[in-house]
Amino acid sequence: MAAKTAIRSESGKVRRVIVVGGGLGGLMTAIKLCEAGVPVDLFSLVPVKRSHSVCAQGGINASVNTKGEGDSPRIHLEETAYGGDFLANQPPIKGMTDAAPGIVYMLDRMGVPFNRTPEGLLDFRRFGGTLFHRTAFAGATTGQQLLYALDEQVRRYETVEVEDENGMAIPGEKMVRKFEFWDMLSLVQDGQGVCRGIVAQDLKSMQIEAFPGDAVCLATGGPGIIFGKSTNSVINTGTAASAAYQQGACYANGEFIQVHPTAIPAADKLRLISESARGEGGRVWVPKNPKESRRGREVPESERDYFLERRYPGYGNLVPRDIASRELFVTCFHEGRGVYNTRTAKNESEVYLDLTHIPKPTLKRKLAGILEIYEKFVGEDPYDNPMRVFPAVHYSMGGLWVDFERSADGGLVHGSPRNQATNIPGLYAAGEVEYQYHGANRLGANSLLSCIWGGMAAGPAIASYRNNMGSSAYDAGSNLFDGAKKREQAKYEAILKMDGPENPFQLHAELGQMMLIDVTIERHNDRLDQVLAKIEEIDARSRKVSVLDTSSRMNQSAQFVRHLQNMIVLARVIAQGARNRDESRGAHFKPAFKERDDANWQRSTLAMHREGTNGHGQVNYVRELAYNLNGTQVNVSDAVDVGLVKPRPRKYETAGAASATAADDKAKASPSTTSV
Amino acid sequence: MSQAKNVKLKIKRQESAEGPARYDHFEVQWLPQMNVISALMEVRKNPVTSDTKEKVAPVNWESNCLEEVCGACTMLINGRVRQACTALIDQVAPGGEEITLEPMSKFPLVRDLVVDRSRMFNDLKTVKAWVQLDGTHELGAGPRQSPENQEEAYPLARCMTCGSCLEACPQVNDSSNFIGPSAISQVRLFNLHPSGKMHAKERLEAIMGEDGVAGCGKAQNCVEVCPKDIPLVDSITQVSRQATKHMLFGWLFS
Numbered sequence: 036m037a038a039k040t041a042i043r044s045e046s047g048k049v050r051r052v053i054v055v056g057g058g059l060g061g062l063m064t065a066i067k068l069c070e071a072g073v074p075v076d077l078f079s080l081v082p083v084k085r086s087h088s089v090c091a092q093g094g095i096n097a098s099v100n101t102k103g104e105g106d107s108p109r110i111h112l113e114e115t116a117y118g119g120d121f122l123a124n125q126p127p128i129k130g131m132t133d134a135a136p137g138i139v140y141m142l143d144r145m146g147v148p149f150n151r152t153p154e155g156l157l158d159f160r161r162f163g164g165t166l167f168h169r170t171a172f173a174g175a176t177t178g179q180q181l182l183y184a185l186d187e188q189v190r191r192y193e194t195v196e197v198e199d200e201n202g203m204a205i206p207g208e209k210m211v212r213k214f215e216f217w218d219m220l221s222l223v224q225d226g227q228g229v230c231r232g233i234v235a236q237d238l239k240s241m242q243i244e245a246f247p248g249d250a251v252c253l254a255t256g257g258p259g260i261i262f263g264k265s266t267n268s269v270i271n272t273g274t275a276a277s278a279a280y281q282q283g284a285c286y287a288n289g290e291f292i293q294v295h296p297t298a299i300p301a302a303d304k305l306r307l308i309s310e311s312a313r314g315e316g317g318r319v320w321v322p323k324n325p326k327e328s329r330r331g332r333e334v335p336e337s338e339r340d341y342f343l344e345r346r347y348p349g350y351g352n353l354v355p356r357d358i359a360s361r362e363l364f365v366t367c368f369h370e371g372r373g374v375y376n377t378r379t380a381k382n383e384s385e386v387y388l389d390l391t392h393i394p395k396p397t398l399k400r401k402l403a404g405i406l407e408i409y410e411k412f413v414g415e416d417p418y419d420n421p422m423r424v425f426p427a428v429h430y431s432m433g434g435l436w437v438d439f440e441r442s443a444d445g446g447l448v449h450g451s452p453r454n455q456a457t458n459i460p461g462l463y464a465a466g467e468v469e470y471q472y473h474g475a476n477r478l479g480a481n482s483l484l485s486c487i488w489g490g491m492a493a494g495p496a497i498a499s500y501r502n503n504m505g506s507s508a509y510d511a512g513s514n515l516f517d518g519a520k521k522r523e524q525a526k527y528e529a530i531l532k533m534d535g536p537e538n539p540f541q542l543h544a545e546l547g548q549m550m551l552i553d554v555t556i557e558r559h560n561d562r563l564d565q566v567l568a569k570i571e572e573i574d575a576r577s578r579k580v581s582v583l584d585t586s587s588r589m590n591q592s593a594q595f596v597r598h599l600q601n602m603i604v605l606a607r608v609i610a611q612g613a614r615n616r617d618e619s620r621g622a623h624f625k626p627a628f629k630e631r632d633d634a635n636w637q638r639s640t641l642a643m644h645r646e647g648t649n650g651h652g653q654v655n656y657v658r659e660l661a662y663n664l665n666g667t668q669v670n671v672s673d674a675v676d677v678g679l680v681k682p683r684p685r686k687y688e689t690a691g692a693a694s695a696t697a698a699d700d701k702a703k704a705s706p707s708t709t710s711v
Numbered sequence: 712m713s714q715a716k717n718v719k720l721k722i723k724r725q726e727s728a729e730g731p732a733r734y735d736h737f738e739v740q741w742l743p744q745m746n747v748i749s750a751l752m753e754v755r756k757n758p759v760t761s762d763t764k765e766k767v768a769p770v771n772w773e774s775n776c777l778e779e780v781c782g783a784c785t786m787l788i789n790g791r792v793r794q795a796c797t798a799l800i801d802q803v804a805p806g807g808e809e810i811t812l813e814p815m816s817k818f819p820l821v822r823d824l825v826v827d828r829s830r831m832f833n834d835l836k837t838v839k840a841w842v843q844l845d846g847t848h849e850l851g852a853g854p855r856q857s858p859e860n861q862e863e864a865y866p867l868a869r870c871m872t873c874g875s876c877l878e879a880c881p882q883v884n885d886s887s888n889f890i891g892p893s894a895i896s897q898v899r900l901f902n903l904h905p906s907g908k909m910h911a912k913e914r915l916e917a918i919m920g921e922d923g924v925a926g927c928g929k930a931q932n933c934v935e936v937c938p939k940d941i942p943l944v945d946s947i948t949q950v951s952r953q954a955t956k957h958m959l960f961g962w963l964f965s
């Protein structure tokens with residue numbers, strides 16, 4: 036046997052790294068690995084190009100400052116920390132906001148058709164939580180355009196050959212191998228708990244296989260489908276994160292679920308109307324008269340209540356999402372002032388989102404994608420009459436816990452193998468699946484950024500880990516992989532035999548409905564106790580479902596049973612985290628504990644899985660974590676690193692409150708400058 | 712309130728391409744704003760046929776975004792190729808007519824309504840549908856582009872590889888290897904980009920000949936069915952012109 040090299044294992048196999056997920060996070064990780072000369076196996080439930088990232092509409096943030104407003108990465112950092120209610124570690128945010136302008140330039144070089152200014156520069160628009168024009172956009176389908184750009188680069192690597200140590204192409208080995216229509220079932224861990232690969236199932240043939248990988252990066256996106264209907268794609272069940280959690284990965288800040296204020300209700304999905312609608316000047320209002328029977332456009336200006344502008348004169352319609360959603364909820368539920376429906380003689384849970392004052396050509400150029408969605412699904416003309424919208428579950432700030440290495444000046448050590456590392460050695464995470472960048476509330480257009488930046492950080496970190504690792508996963512012995520594969524096969528066989536009275540899809544609808552009502556905008560401890568009890572009941576019933584389909588080819592029902600089981604596990608983490616946290620912070624709001632409580636709760640929620648005696652999972656919350664990184668012990672705690680921006684109360688009533696630097700700049704500028 | 716009405720579905724079922732096909736009939740309760748996907752979701756909550764009252768395996772179909780941006784849910788609805796997620800029940804069957812769902816016919820069948828479109832992703836490799844980047848490290852701003860350029864590129868860039876145009880194209884069939892409209896349109900897109908242009912020649916060479924632009928029979932069905940209104944006929948004409956020019960004068964520059 037030859038010695039292990041940078042490319043080959045002792046046994047002569049090409050040493051690959053596994054990336055699970057082909058959204059923005061996974062694709063960027065794969066590209067960075069390829070650039071570092073590391074071949075990749077890329078797994079995805081759907082063809083990569085159909086990943087959930089296509090749904091993103093509004094844009095991506097970067098303080099490029101082309102509008103002469105004095106924006107800077109420092110201000111972006113401050114506003115992100117403030118918007119997240121000081122629950123996010125700040126060194127990684129700094130890494131991200133510093134890199135943001137370069138990321139947008141990179142995407143532009145890749146060919147993303149960003150909207151342009153007359154001079155041919157990138158155009159930027161406004162988004163929530165800031166007063167600056169910081170959001171680059173490609174019409175209103177920015178996520179799709181970004182995903183396609185990265186997908187194209189990865190496709191190119193599918194045609195590039197792996198080179199050996201001497202620069203000779205290895206026949207038949209390409210830099211990227213794609214496994215599309217594959218579902219990751221579990222990690223393969225060796226005796227020391229080190230992640231050595233994954234077990235996955237081919238969703239067409241239903242074959243289960245184990246794959247070695249020198250490291251694994253999960254970029255599997257968010258878990259929105261736990262809430263039944265949301266703005267998310269149907270595959271966003273969080274199944275992979277749940278599997279990793281059940282194998283010992285820490286899940287952090289699960290209770291922080293973002294509810295987006297403006298979506299369109301429907302039977303299958305709550306379709307988003309992006310914040311960019313408000314960024315381009317859209318206004319939210321309800322009629323002052325709760326029994327107003329005229330159509331929206333016929334209600335005169337003086338009879339409209341622009342309640343966000345009224346309550347938050349500083350940021351108006353562009354207050355952060357947690358605040359806007361709460362205000363909509365209060366207006367519709369507590370005050371009963373939702374748009375009146377003359378047919379049902381009820382105040383519906385809907386408010387107006389009005390763009391009709393903006394010239395149609397401008398709307399077409401900048402927002403056509405979302406207005407098309409409204410027209411197609413509601414069948415009304417948003418150019419003519421204000422849209423009717425309501426909040427919907429949208430994004431998970433929480434996710435797999437990942438580490439970072441802090442530099443002496445409070446920033447990020449670039450390329451450190453600790454960046455984006457989970458507490459399972461050899462397992463990394465990037466994108467919405469992890470918890471790092473947004474704290475208690477994410478600012479709009481910061482997610483596409485954090486997904487891409489997460490991949491940019493994960494790639495080099497994994498390459499560094501791989502360079503310094505002991506034996507390669509490819510030399511770990513076939514027993515390890517055979518055993519892992521057999522375990523998953525047995526589990527799958529058991530699912531195929533399930534023949535109980537419950538329908539898994541129906542049970543999921545029940546779980547979702549409950550989570551949606553009691554674990555979103557307003558949280559009450561007594562209700563959460565009921566939710567937790569009900570989760571146990573649903574867990575028990577999930578063991579009595581019928582698989583509905585025993586086919587040995589593409590079997591979506593059997594697959595769904597597994598996803599359902601994994602969703603229940605994460606639902607418990609989310610609900611229990613919410614029950615424990617007796618304070619209000621960002622998206623987590625308890626009317627009984629209205630204030631933020633820094634003394635007790637300025638800390639990350641760290642959840643670890645424990646198997647209960649009844650076979651149900653239990654959540655074990657910890658204050659400290661330790662893991663081993665290539666022989667070095669790393670110890671971390673739940674304290675939040677707020678070394679760069681000091682916590683202070685959030686006050687969006689006042690313009691400019693989100694950034695001290697911006698406020699200073701403004702004060703220093705001549706007194707005639709009144710606004711940014 | 713309108714009284715409870717039902718949505719009727721007739722769905723082509725097939726375990727595999729080789730296996731026998733049959734049609735199952737289902738009825739589910741109508742819901743406001745319902746589309747074909749939400750009807751399918753209701754079916755699987757109680758997969759019993761409406762005529763024979765037989766318990767059957769839930770229908771397999773592909774979908775993801777549910778807002779017509781991922782391309783996954785493309786199928787034949789009443790014989791016409793389109794996305795199921797934007798097929799609103801009230802529009803497809805305003806009078807409560809039965810709706811027929813079938814898989815696309817130009818791609819290998821996987822099961823029920825699911826087909827294998829991997830050839831489309833391979834075609835994107837053939838035409839080198841990417842900008843050749845030096846690397847993702849910081850290299851400053853990209854090339855300046857006029858708003859007009861962006862406005863030409865953006866609609867082309869919205870192609871979601873859904874396959875509708877291939878399904879509708881008579882030239883795409885068992886006895887031809889015609890690459891189809893969408894990949895040709897991608898050639899136009901990348902040949903338009905300031906740096907993508909630098910490799911225009913390779914793309915044109917990849918789509919010359921019968922399997923490429925010359926394979927188009929000008930039926931113009933593609934533009935009719937493209938859900939993103941991509942000017943496919945325009946693209947084919949333009950790329951075909953570029954290819955001819957390259958064939959005639961390319962040697963002058965090489």
Ligand SMILES: Cc1cc2nc3c(=O)[nH]c(=O)nc-3n(C[C@H](O)[C@H](O)[C@H](O)COP(=O)(O)OP(=O)(O)OC[C@H]3O[C@@H](n4cnc5c(N)ncnc54)[C@H](O)[C@@H]3O)c2cc1C
Nearest residue numbers: 056057058059060080088093094219256466467480482483
């Ligand atoms: C409607 C909507 C609009 C949005 N608009 C914006 C916006 O304007 N700006 C912004 O910044 N953010 C926006 N967001 C948020 C943003 O789109 C997402 O957070 C982001 O795209 C997530 O990317 P990701 O790479 O983490 O994961 P995803 O894009 O969700 O990709 C996950 C990948 O993992 C794969 N996967 C999952 N599980 C498995 C498994 N078990 N096995 C194998 N593969 C698996 C999937 O197939 C997929 O390839 C929006 C979100 C929504 C829902």
Ligand code: SF4
Nearest residue numbers: 870871873874876937
């Ligand atoms: S060109 Fe249109 S019809 Fe053809 S694959 Fe693309 S989006 Fe679909």
Ligand code: FES
Nearest residue numbers: 775777779782796
């Ligand atoms: S599900 Fe994405 S296009 Fe219909």
